[in-house]
Amino acid sequence: MAANSPLSKTEKDKVKTSPALDGAKVDELLAEVVQPIGFWQIGLVLLNALSSPNTVVLSIFINSFPNHRCQMSTDIEAWFSNATTEAVNSTVWSIRQIAEIFSPLPDTSTITRACEIYSIKRRANSTVEEYIALFANASARGIPTEKCSHGFVYDYNPHQYPGGVVAEWNLVCSRAWEAPFNESAYMAGMCLGFVVGGWLSDRLGRRIAVLSTGMTEFIICLLACLSPHHMFYATTRFLIAACFSARVAVATVIAAELTTAKYRSILTAIGSVIQLTVHRMLIAILAYFVHSWRILTGCMFLLNSGVLILCFVLPESPKWLAARGRMEATGRSLYAGYRTNLRFANLFSKKANRQTCMSEGEFMGLIGPPCLPTTSETEEDEVRNYMPVGDVEVEMHASKHRHSSCWCRPLNCELVWTTFLAIILLTCHTISLYGMVFYSTHIRFHVSLVVAVNAVANMPGCFLSACLYRLFRFRKRPLLWLILIATTFQSIAALHTLILQPDNDILLNVFGNIILLLQTAGIMMLFVYVPELYTPLQRNRGFGLSIGVSRIGALAFPFINQLDVDVIHGIPLAIYAGISAIQLLVLLFLKDTNGEVMPPEEVDGRECTQLRSAKSGTSSEASQSLHDIA
Template sequence: MSCEDYQHLDRVVDILGEYGRYQILIMVLLSLTVIPCGYLGVLPIFIADTPAYQCRNWLKSMPCDGNFSSCYPSKVDANWSEAVEPCNGTDRCVDGWIFSNESYTIVSEWELVCENAWKVPISTSMYFMGVLLGSLIFGQLSDRYGRKPVLFLTILLQSVTALIQSASVNWVMFCVLNCMRGLGLVACFTTSCIIGSEMMGKSARLSLNLLGQCVATSIGLALLGMLAYFIRGWRMLLVATAIPSFFFLPFWWVIPESPRWLLSRGRVKEAEKVLCRAAKMNRIHPSLIMFKVDNDPPLLQHSSKDKQTFAFMDLIRTTNLRNITCLGCFIWFVSSMVFFGLTLSTGNLKGNIYLNNFISAATETGAYIFTWLLINRVSRPTLIFVSLMFTGMTLLVIKLVPEDMYAIIQVLVFSGRFGSSIAYGSKYLFFSELYPTVVRNTGLGVVATAGRIGAIICPYVIYIGDYNKILPFLIFGSLSVIAALLSLLLPDTRNSKLPDLINEAKPSRWYVAACLICFLYVNHA
């Protein structure tokens, strides 16, 4: 494809308008498709929660009990009201465990407590391992075979695997299916985001990403809390979360393939068809769209050399793309770790888990609306910097708060959640604008892979909280501060057109690093 063709397409998008009937329809449908992405990734909050438990043989003999959820017994009085003397720490449970009947999770199903407690973070990490593989696989497939097939394939994959997973007969089968279910999460969200970004103007692109898709994921998180409140069994909860995705499959006949991707593959007639359909729905004459605009040549002349295939190596072949990719990988690693870490930590906070989940969803929604209001008023790197720095400083302050002041700790955690949601929501828009069309999904797939590595690690960071409740927040906070500083090196894409070719990628702002180093040196001296 030539630069003139892409420039013509940009003018066509301008003629179609920002918020025509066609764009609004596509925005609504694409946003609906990502609602499951809001709850499928954080299902462990409820299906892997650890209910109160007690050893069965301790209950039978009644010489030892102690508090619920203890791996070692304590001697108690006859009415089990108060522990009076510790038992021998070598006493272990041999007859199995009895769990509270308030909820039925995989922990109570397979007794994943005490010496088996390590299996809980493993099962969550397996899901994000699938997300990592999906980022690598589907990013490449989307750039090669199209955005639309990958979008609907991942929607179907998430639904079918969740249904099969609800029939898991053991923990190993559950983990394998968890990995398979994770394959489609990020690919579904990213591909949906890219389809909208590549066929809409700047304003509509912002609204789709922040008010549409990101808010849709927070709605999904709120729906999860509501479903979990009424469905206390993990198997039926999986079934209930799998069913909605099947209603999105008929969108295949409405959601189009990205015309920008079609042009990059030389499939001009199909791109024309998509744009003509949009023009008719927006009541614009097709001749204004497809043939001549200010005497520009039509998009009809292409040779086989235009159909070049791009791969992962193209992301590091040039200096600009290499810098964007390296910085992006670390920023996505940290932002995803902190975002999912704070989300999954909801169950560990004091108070009602369902209420905490709702507050978490409301905080996330508010963050996305706040981002939408700011996104065109400040540069993209500045927004990422401020949000991550705010998150980091808020979480580091928790160290100064006494552990018995639960309310203040919760306020600080939800404040950090607010900041991490801003960074998490804006990074998709930011990096979709940084990468050229020919490698956009591949590039997002690579940086999202780094993000998934962070998500894989976050359950183990949370698991540290069983021994030191403050340490996970200190880890999240420290990494957020480092990522915030590095984000200042990225180029700003505000008010810029989407790059299409590799040589259009913007250079990094290394002069910012030089200024920062000089500032620190002068202050230190």
């Protein structure tokens, strides 16, 4: 039969009596034919992860807050500068010493923040020494102050990144709120991205969602490098975060849908190692040598260019296609994976063990009637009218039915309750994880070294999550034990620091990296567990909404960490231990999962019967009409 010839009545009858291609059938094909994990799955996960750099840690470098003072006139600045070269005066002046002469300083010894100068007029023909002498005891004499008229002088300590946005755009004093604002903008963008990403991928497909967000991030990253002012930069950070988080949410679902439940945690761990360890170490190394935030951001632009390769190799999710009854497209997607995995398996196998690759027609025969490989794409809707109603088909019709009557029917209570608990669970983990990441930067070493050590600590966490879900069939129990152990370490570290107040933080530093390892494993396991709480058609939207709203919680960790300075050293760890304990309580109310395809719980037996009857009646009427036309 020709490739685009119409279906005959006999072929339509074969389609009518053939089994539906649903999520369970796709899992079976992945396990027995395509292979659940191979070069196809690993290659796609690696390429997608490498082309989406984890830019959240850029703010640690770019927003570094330096010591600053008011800049004086040119001759006065030259007089102080000469102290470091020729002996015009015998003192080498630090930025704090100069600031103490001309400005009132806040009661702090950790950082110099001079935002005003004493208002003293300089007499004509007076020397610099004479003018400086006028500022003696200016504070005690009650001399008024005025704003800095010549700008600011900045001085970064040896542990800071020296080329951030604060010095370029003078984000100090009255504008000091703007630097933390771009961090908040990034977190807000992540919240939006996770929600929109779930909706976009469920509506238009996983492939379109990944490519559209990736290309948009690619363009916006270029604009960020060319930012003319800080508010433009903060806006680009918001949009980059939205695109990045949307892409991560969709990529997580794609990784889950390209394999079976047994290997999902492995694929998730592979992508996580790239983003949490490789990317962060790369950013830390680049920041150590590149002292311009524009060039550092441009390096992220180069990494984003990998999305151009994804345009040619990224397939659509076979489970997403199967859920919409697109059998031919599902078969082509699975066949691409089968062919790729087999070719690379044969490449590294002995000649006697190599297998022959079946043709596309033979492969399509495994998933449906022989006529499907030769059916044109435009006839898929006609074919679907003759397919029996499987679980996913029933769920799709039920979803449409619920959507059409959403104004007169209440929300599904179980679905709302599950989403509510998932949001609390992910919010608690987000606060604790980001809090520990940024709390560890208080260590008095170069910030690049701190970030690199944290990145290394993430790697065993990623593999730990993969091993736990590889060994345990059900998801909930290992997650409970992991969070319990992390809570225990947080409690011990908090009590030790709060009670003893040691002179050094050796134990705190060791425990901090162990906690970070456990928290990283926990977020990876949650990225596997939470999507499985939903049925396939609700999965991406439910997971996207949960992880998106939970990002709002990330706005709280800077204030919690600030308590370490304002209240007592170690109090943030006690708060994070309490937050982790809340996670344990929430998990007790959530159901357990094992990664297998769930039947649509929202559809009761009566509704399934009605939908099947309606579908059967529609198919009979369509069949009769086509028969009359023939």
